[in-house]
Amino acid sequence: MKGAAIVALALVAGGLLAHLLLIDPGYVAVRLGRTLFETTLPIFALLLAGGYFLVRALVGAASARARLAQLRAERRKRRAREETQRGLLDLAAGNWKSAEELLSRSAPDADSPAANYLVAARAADLLDAVDRRDEWLARAQEDAPGERAAALVTLAEMQMRRGQDEPALQTLGQLDASGDLNSRGLELMARLYQKLGRGAALLALGPRLRSAKELPEAQVNELLAQVQLEEVRAAGEQADKARLEKAWSELPRGLRRLPQSITTYARAAMASQHHPAAEKVLRELIDGHPDPGATRLYGDLVLADPLAPLERAEAWLRKRPDDAELLASCARLCLRAELIGKARSYLEASIARRPSQENSLILADLLEQMGEHARAADCLRQSVTQSVGRRANLPRVRLRRS
Secondary structure: OHHHHHHHHHHHHHHHHHHHHHHOOOOEEEEEOOEEEEEOHHHHHHHHHHHHHHHHHHHHHHHHHHHHHHHHHHHHHHHHHHHHHHHHHHHHHOOHHHHHHHHHHHHHHOOOHHHHHHHHHHHHHHOOOHHHHHHHHHHHHHHOHHHHHHHHHHHHHHHHHOOOHHHHHHHHHHHHHOOOOOHHHHHHHHHHHHHOOOHHHHHHHHHHHHHOOOOOHHHHHHHHHHHHHHHHHHHHHOOOHHHHHHHHHHOOHHHHOOHHHHHHHHHHHHHOOOHHHHHHHHHHHHHHOOOHHHHHHHOOOOOOOOHHHHHHHHHHHHHOOOOHHHHHHHHHHHHHOOOHHHHHHHHHHHHHHOOOHHHHHHHHHHHHHOOOHHHHHHHHHHHHHHHHOOOOOOOOOOOOOO
C-alpha cells in the first residue's frame, strides 16, 4: 500500500514537472573562455545523463580489461606452479632435460623466479650444459640481486661435483671478500681446505664455523677433527711436549672423548717420551670403554714403575680373561718388569685365543733366550704360516748324488 502511494506521488510529480517544462523549457548557458554554450534544461539534463552513462561504461570497460589481465596472470601463475612441481619431480627422477625445460620456462611467472633458475642450473649442470648452467645462474642474480650468495654457493657445489676444487674455492672466495659467505658456503670452504690439505687455513676457519648457528656442533667437529688430530700427530713426531699439550687442549671436549682421538694423543705422547700422560688417558678409556687400540697401546707403556701398569692390566684381565689383545699387552708389560715366566704364559694364552704373527715372533725370541731352541723354531714356523696365510705346500724333491 505504501509502495503504491510512493509510485503515485512520483507520477504526479513527474507529470507536473513535464507540464512546467512544456510551458517553459528553461534556459542553460555555459561559458568557457569566449565560447558560450546555450541550451534548454531538458537537453542539458539529457547531456548530463548521457555523460554519466558514458563515463560509467568506460570505467566498466577498463575494469573488465584489468580483471581479464588479472585472470590471465593468475592462470599463468597456476601453470607456472604446476610446471615447477613437475620440474622438481623430473629432477628427482633423473629426467634432467625435462626438468631444465619446465623450470626455466616457468621461472618468469613462478612465485620465486630465482629459485627456479637455480634449480634449472643444477639440471643443466647434470646434463654437462655448462653454458646454459651459467646463463640460469646469471638470470637468478638478475631477478633477485639479494640471492647472489645462493647463486655462487650453488655454482661452488657444482664445481666441486666436477672436481674443480680450486675454481670452487675462488667462487667462495668472492663471497667471502664481499662479506656474503653464508653458513653453507663456510661448510663447503672447510671441506675444500680439508680435501686440499690446507690445515692451517681450516684451523683459521674454525672460530667462524663454530659461531655459525646453522651448522651443528657435531658437523663442525667432524670437519675440524682430521686437521686438529694431524696437529697432535705432528707434535708427537717432533717430540714437542708443549705443542702436543696445546694441540690436545684445543680439541673440543667431545672430540677428546673419542677412542680414535685418545689413541692418537697417546701415541704422540709416547713418541714424545711423555708416557705418564699417555697412561692416564688410556687407563680412563679402557676403564669406561674397552678399546682394542687403546688396550694394545697400554702394553707399550714405559713407566718408572713397570709393575703399576701391569697391575692395572691384570685387574682388567680378571674381568676379560679371554681378551687376546689384553693378554698380549700383559705379556709385554711383564717383559718390561722382567717377569719372564708370566710373560711366556700370557703370550701362549693370547696366541691360543687369536694367532698373531707379532706375538709368535715375540714368543720365539723369548724361548730362544730361555734356551728352548726347538720350541722357538716352532713359533717361528707358526709366524711364517700366519704371515703367508697357509703352510707352503711344496712338492718333495729327491736329491740325487752325483
